[in-house]
Amino acid sequence: MMRSLALILMLALALSLAWPAAADCLRVDPARGEVRFEILQDGVPFEGRFTRFGGEVCFDGDSVKSVDVWLEPASVDTGLPELDAALQDPVLFHTAEHPRARFVSQDLRMDGDRHIADGELRLKGVARTLSVPFTVSDDDGARQVEGALDLMRLDHEVGTGEWSDTDLLSDRVRVSFRARLIETECES
Amino acid sequence: MAAWRNTDRDYGRVALAFHWVVVILVLTQLTIGKYASGLGVSMDRLRWMSLHKSVGITILVVVLLRLAWRLADPPPRLPATMPRWERAAAHSVHWGLYLLLIATPLAGWLAASADGLSVNWFGLVALPDLVGKDEALAEIFEAAHEIAIYTLVGLFSLHILAALRHGIGHDGILRRVLPFLR
Numbered sequence: 001m002m003r004s005l006a007l008i009l010m011l012a013l014a015l016s017l018a019w020p021a022a023a024d025c026l027r028v029d030p031a032r033g034e035v036r037f038e039i040l041q042d043g044v045p046f047e048g049r050f051t052r053f054g055g056e057v058c059f060d061g062d063s064v065k066s067v068d069v070w071l072e073p074a075s076v077d078t079g080l081p082e083l084d085a086a087l088q089d090p091v092l093f094h095t096a097e098h099p100r101a102r103f104v105s106q107d108l109r110m111d112g113d114r115h116i117a118d119g120e121l122r123l124k125g126v127a128r129t130l131s132v133p134f135t136v137s138d139d140d141g142a143r144q145v146e147g148a149l150d151l152m153r154l155d156h157e158v159g160t161g162e163w164s165d166t167d168l169l170s171d172r173v174r175v176s177f178r179a180r181l182i183e184t185e186c187e188s
Numbered sequence: 189m190a191a192w193r194n195t196d197r198d199y200g201r202v203a204l205a206f207h208w209v210v211v212i213l214v215l216t217q218l219t220i221g222k223y224a225s226g227l228g229v230s231m232d233r234l235r236w237m238s239l240h241k242s243v244g245i246t247i248l249v250v251v252l253l254r255l256a257w258r259l260a261d262p263p264p265r266l267p268a269t270m271p272r273w274e275r276a277a278a279h280s281v282h283w284g285l286y287l288l289l290i291a292t293p294l295a296g297w298l299a300a301s302a303d304g305l306s307v308n309w310f311g312l313v314a315l316p317d318l319v320g321k322d323e324a325l326a327e328i329f330e331a332a333h334e335i336a337i338y339t340l341v342g343l344f345s346l347h348i349l350a351a352l353r354h355g356i357g358h359d360g361i362l363r364r365v366l367p368f369l370r
Contacts, residue, residue, distance in 0.1 A: 042238045044306040086229035162231035
């Protein structure tokens with residue numbers, strides 16, 4: 001009887017190790033995703049992307065528990081090297097002093113089949129509450145998040161002085177993202 | 189000088205208006221372009237480039253309209269007394285100017301498209317991109333735009349020098365285009 005009990009216990013232990021933890025935190029895989037932005041210049045859309053980004057999305061089954069993601073404004077890629085360099089400037093992204101923009105969720109809710117993360121975006125040292133709608137889908141066995149958010153760049157002082165003229169460069173910036181989520185290194 | 193259309197000897201008011209409007213637009217555009225391209229990345233440059241693109245499209249449209257008008261209102265023939273080589277040179281320069289007046293703004297429009305910085309005509313009409321965003325193409329079209337400008341200025345100078353030559357020679361050619369000399 002003791003042997004069967006021991007076996008059962010060992011089986012239970014093995015199964016609990018094999019089974020994913022209740023809070024399943026997955027990492028954003030920047031190699032399989034993209035973060036793009038769109039702003040209006042002179043009334044017409046201008047696009048670019050950020051190549052360095054990452055973060056974590058935690059699940060409990062299929063429900064999203066938390067989102068903590070970041071991007072590096074210095075990794076901006078507009079296709080125009082001169083512009084990319086100018087964006088590092090203190091009046092724009094001030095990348096030397098603010099290397100990361102970060103969004104941390106405070107509350108997660110559902111809207112139909114869309115998830116909405118209500119949280120705080122910290123960009124150029126200024127925090128603003130923001131709601132980010134996104135979907136979670138299956139991409140070849142792994143989870144993929146996809147969504148978009150609108151932020152007002154002047155709220156975060158991105159573009160002060162002459163750059164605050166919103167006729168030529170809109171205040172509203174649409175950031176759209178898509179990322180595959182992968183297992184974090186340390187799985188307990 | 190009262191005619192709207194060209195006669196066998198003189199240009200009419202419509203052709204003259206087209207000519208001088210294009211001259212003013214091109215001189216303005218060259219100035220704006222030179223100034224704007226010398227600025228670093230700034231709101232100022234965005235503002236001037238926006239104007240530059242709008243004026244550029246205007247030149248393109250006006251020149252195309254002028255060419256269309258030319259079909260209905262052919263220019264006065266050059267006098268038979270003018271040597272054949274000189275008449276050929278005149279035609280070459282004029283057609284060269286037409287070609288470059290179209291190629292230059294077109295190259296600019298292509299460059300802006302390839303840069304992803306679409307053209308918005310005076311904030312009223314967002315013009316379509318002629319090509320998709322492409323760094324390599326942008327470089328090519330920017331170079332083409334620059335070459336076209338230099339060639340245009342070259343032909344422009346030749347055109348003015350030839351006009352002065354005609355004026356100094358009092359051969360009656362200059363007054364065809366400068367009505368106040370009549």
